[in-house]
Amino acid sequence: MNQGDRMTQHPLAKYLRSERMPHIWCEGCGNGVLLSSFLTALDELKVDLDKIVVVSGIGCIGRAAGYVNVDSFHTTHGRAIAFATGVKLANPDLQVVVISGDGDLFAIGGNHFIHAARRNIDIKVICANNFNYGMTGGQYGPTTPLEAWTTTTPYGNIEHPFNLVHLAAASGAVYVARWTTLHVRRLKDSIKKSLQKEGFSFIEVISPCPTIFDRYNKRGTAVEVMKWFRLISNVKHGYDPARTEITNNQIIVGEFVDVERPSYGRLLREMTKRVQEKLKEEKAK
């Protein structure tokens, strides 16, 4: 690498498929922050890039899988977790990370989410929550706040949103955290922690959508939304997930769950060993 390259090349370039750049994300979108936090976590942990698989579903953040320079798969809408379940169980040596959006993971893919968390499948789920379906032009989804304006709630949203961290905790996730894209360092630390922990991890990343949702709802420019995040974010580690509902005045962030529970893969391997030993004994008799 010559001096010029060193000056112009992004420090995370080796983790990206540079030929796929430029990415499709809008200016001010939070997806870039999410992705760079993830890549920095990989860098700091010196993760073996041949042994990690990134899986995504459909939506703006769904393109992340195509940008990272590791084995990756872009599934059908909502099915990233179910696909990742197959990958992880079929090859437990792989680190499997799902990066997807709120609509993909919690509307069309909601069933897969709760069951993978219940089974404690050893996968890491990072969710970009921008409160709407951005790629299709801003329709309401399972996290859209009550009364918000979207192209399919022209009179205001009358559906109550999910509190994702509460849902994840209740479903059985062993690690649950929420940050906004303003909390870059803490987000990266949470990703690192989840990558080192066995079991189903869930990290919600509150993300601006300045082109669509924030514009429709008069939240201002990307910078203004980030300033707003700073104003209303409240770090409360270990807080009861049931009480972390996002409101117009407060986003409670932090690490809410960090518990130990044997993963599905571990229980499967232990069962297999038991069964096979018994079969051997029977044969020896």
Added chain:
Amino acid sequence: MKSRAVLTGTHFLSGDLACAEGAIAAGCRFFGGYPITPATEISERMSRRLVEVGGVYIQMEDEIGSLAAVIGASYTGKKAMTATSGPGFSLMQENIGLAVMTEAPLVIVNIMRGGPSTGQPTMPSQQDVMQAKWGSHGDYEIIALAPSSVQEMFDLTIDCFNLAESYRVPVMLLADEIIGHMSERVKIPPPEEITIIDRKKPKVPPNEYRPFKPDDDLVPPMGCFGEGYRFHATGLTHDEKGAPKTVSVEEQTKLVRRLCDKIRKNTHKIVRVQEVMLEDAEVAVLAYGIASRAALSAVRKARKEGIKAGLLRLITIWPFPTELVAKMADHVTAIVVPEMNYGQLVREVERAAKTTPVSLLSKLGEEPHRPSEIITAMRRALQ
């Protein structure tokens, strides 16, 4: 030492259980499924047997997730399958498209029951044969085999895995409730007598690997996750590198044509049929699966009664053996197609037969065709 994976010997098994044994013998080590009548016994057997041989059984939350997990397992290099029936098969259509697009080798067993909707869960049908070919959106080709005995539930399940690995395509075993639930003698050969085909591996180093660059047979060698190829696969239209090409006319044309042509152009290699007394036949019965059993009996009886009858039994129903059927149609005066539906594969037969009259003998509900009904249909067709 006797292999735990291949239960060599003579057994008395149901079709569902024979299918599970065929899968294990073929090297299947991942099963993702959801209970459904009349395919549940396959799941039950797999949940016990896969653990014995060190494989993975997982009961997913639905059939959408089942097939997604199977695709994931396939991408790690495992031979993987699922088994279902009509309602579950409908849910799988979405990810059948994904498996086609990402060229994931895998096997889907459909023990067909009466539809539409919940229909008749414990009753047989052949109502999903068109859905097997056309159920997911977009242009694509798959391979589907139709067993007509419990022995074939074992043998053809192995063939399904071999075809899936050869062509990187989802392969379907389309059986029905009768074949799935009836018990017959099954001979399981010793492992060394079972042909096992594995997917082609890349011969180039990771930096030169193009995951969707085909060989001359139109099938790309397949690297697997964790092997260092660091490649991307997507359900979006993509180029040879796997990069999304969502607005390119050229890439869309190239990819869709290749996905179809790798099957179409190899039809002659894939297709298997059984021909019985067709040489001098005046009337042919074309049948597959459960209906072919009565058809065979009908043809033999008809011969005794002086009717020059013959049988073309399709073992492969997709890709449809159009040329073979056309050739047969040239030599007979009529074709009778008994099906346990209200007329599905008969449309393909009509298309292939051109001017030769084709008559459908439809059956819906519990009873399979009786040989006497097929003989009557043959007489009528010859009038």
